[in-house]
Amino acid sequence: GQQVQQSPASLVLQEGENAELQCNFSTSLNSMQWFYQRPGGSLVSLFYNPSGTKQSGRLTSTTVIKERRSSLHISSSQTTDSGTYLCAMEANYAQGLTFGLGTRVSVFP
Amino acid sequence: NAGVIQTPRHKVTGKGQEATLWCEPISGHSAVFWYRQTIVQGLEFLTYFRNQAPIDDSGMPKERFSAQMPNQSHSTLKIQSTQPQDSAVYLCASSAGDTQYFGPGTRLLVL
Numbered sequence: 001g002q003q004v005q006q007s008p009a010s011l012v013l014q015e016g017e018n019a020e021l022q023c024n025f026s027t028s029l030n031s032m033q034w035f036y037q038r039p040g041g042s043l044v045s046l047f048y049n050p051s052g053t054k055q056s057g058r059l060t061s062t063t064v065i066k067e068r069r070s071s072l073h074i075s076s077s078q079t080t081d082s083g084t085y086l087c088a089m090e091a092n093y094a095q096g097l098t099f100g101l102g103t104r105v106s107v108f109p
Numbered sequence: 110n111a112g113v114i115q116t117p118r119h120k121v122t123g124k125g126q127e128a129t130l131w132c133e134p135i136s137g138h139s140a141v142f143w144y145r146q147t148i149v150q151g152l153e154f155l156t157y158f159r160n161q162a163p164i165d166d167s168g169m170p171k172e173r174f175s176a177q178m179p180n181q182s183h184s185t186l187k188i189q190s191t192q193p194q195d196s197a198v199y200l201c202a203s204s205a206g207d208t209q210y211f212g213p214g215t216r217l218l219v220l
Contacts, residue, residue: 033208043200043211086152096142096154096165097209
């Protein structure tokens with residue numbers, strides 16, 4: 001089965017609403033990373049987050065390594081936040097990433 | 110900082126032909142990774158190099174796929190005898206230790 005489970009698979013928001021995306025890992029991991037991707041676009045790194053909470057603008061990532069989970073909170077969503085959010089685990093330091101299937105977020109005005 | 114550069118951005122090949130994809134990592138980054146993205150499978154790790162040495166190719170199909178890093182400024186992914194199921198976006202990433210930075214990808218279509 002999937003080592004990295006993301007939920008929900010898709011999310012529809014009205015502009016201004018908050019959202020919480022979840023990522024759960026079935027195996028132990030060294031760290032994890034959150035990415036953003038527009039349709040047909042490149043992967044943009046949002047957070048490298050081995051543990052604890054990190055914030056960047058309206059985005060907050062919280063990772064609890066012992067519980068094998070991470071979340072991404074989007075506050076006051078904007079239409080420009082629409083796209084796919086992917087989480088990925090790093091089983092050992094500086095090795096290849098294992099990705100989840102992503103959460104597709106659509107924000108409407 | 111130009112970011113990770115991948116060429117070509119799009120490639121169309123006929124079944125059975127060879128395809129070579131190029132990646133130029135961010136200057137100073139010691140690790141280079143290759144991934145493949147499809148709608149069905151999502152993003153899959155293929156292989157990676159550190160300081161030009163191959164470290165892990167556990168995700169590479171055993172036949173027809175090979176990767177090299179002849180110098181610190183570029184890596185290649187070669188697919189011999191391409192098949193329609195090889196159609197995907199091939200992504201290259203580089204890292205200086207933790208965060209991986211991705212290039213725009215090469216969209217390969219095998220007819």
